[in-house]
Amino acid sequence: MRKHLCKILLAVTTVAVVTLSPAAISHLNDKEVPQSYRQSWFTMIALNFGPMVAMVKGEIPWNDDQMTVYADELAILTSMDGMRGFADGSDKGTTRAKPGIWENKEDFKAKMDDMAMAVKTLQTAANSGDRKAIAGDIAATGKACKACHDEYKSKDYLY
Numbered sequence: 437m438r439k440h441l442c443k444i445l446l447a448v449t450t451v452a453v454v455t456l457s458p459a460a461i462s463h464l465n466d467k468e469v470p471q472s473y474r475q476s477w478f479t480m481i482a483l484n485f486g487p488m489v490a491m492v493k494g495e496i497p498w499n500d501d502q503m504t505v506y507a508d509e510l511a512i513l514t515s516m517d518g519m520r521g522f523a524d525g526s527d528k529g530t531t532r533a534k535p536g537i538w539e540n541k542e543d544f545k546a547k548m549d550d551m552a553m554a555v556k557t558l559q560t561a562a563n564s565g566d567r568k569a570i571a572g573d574i575a576a577t578g579k580a581c582k583a584c585h586d587e588y589k590s591k592d593y594l595y
């Protein structure tokens with residue numbers, strides 16, 4: 437179980453690190469507005485979630501106040517309508533979003549909702565200060581990221 441948790445945390449941190457690489461495109465491309473919107477949104481999600489994972493892994497010092505801020509802001513981000521970034525017609529361009537998203541919108545949206553629910557639970561734990569619960573809920577949130585990425589996010593840009 438512990439090993440499993442570490443694996444998930446590792447997978448998620450890798451995602452967060454990728455965001456900081458020069459290849460990341462979190463700026464605004466006014467010819468691809470929904471694509472820019474969703475990529476920027478996920479970047480902000482990862483930049484809140486990444487440090488939370490790093491605290492659990494002991495890579496940065498655990499700070500209860502900071503953990504709460506990250507969790508609260510992550511909850512604000514995931515309470516936004518992420519589907520705005522996946523408007524019809526935005527399946528091409530500079531993107532890693534697989535075409536299956538637009539063929540299975542309901543399933544994709546359900547995975548989006550799973551993430552929002554996992555983050556709500558995590559927010560409650562973070563505000564309680566219970567570190568064991570926080571670590572468990574971070575792992576659960578990481579699973580929700582991975583469940584969607586495995587199916588709908590390509591490792592490379594597609595077009």
Ligand code: HEC
Pocket residue numbers: 448451452455460461462471474475476478479481482485530531532533534544545547548551577578580581582584585588589
């Ligand atoms: C419902 C599906 C879904 C969920 C849930 C999800 N993602 Fe993603 N994510 C995607 C898709 C699709 C892309 C590719 C977007 C694109 O390239 O247009 C993406 C892209 C990203 C990117 C790259 C952004 C960039 O710079 O282009 C990061 C980082 C990321 N996600 C982190 C996360 C984290 C962290 C979580 C969980 C807290 C998460 N995602 C949850 C579908 C999801």
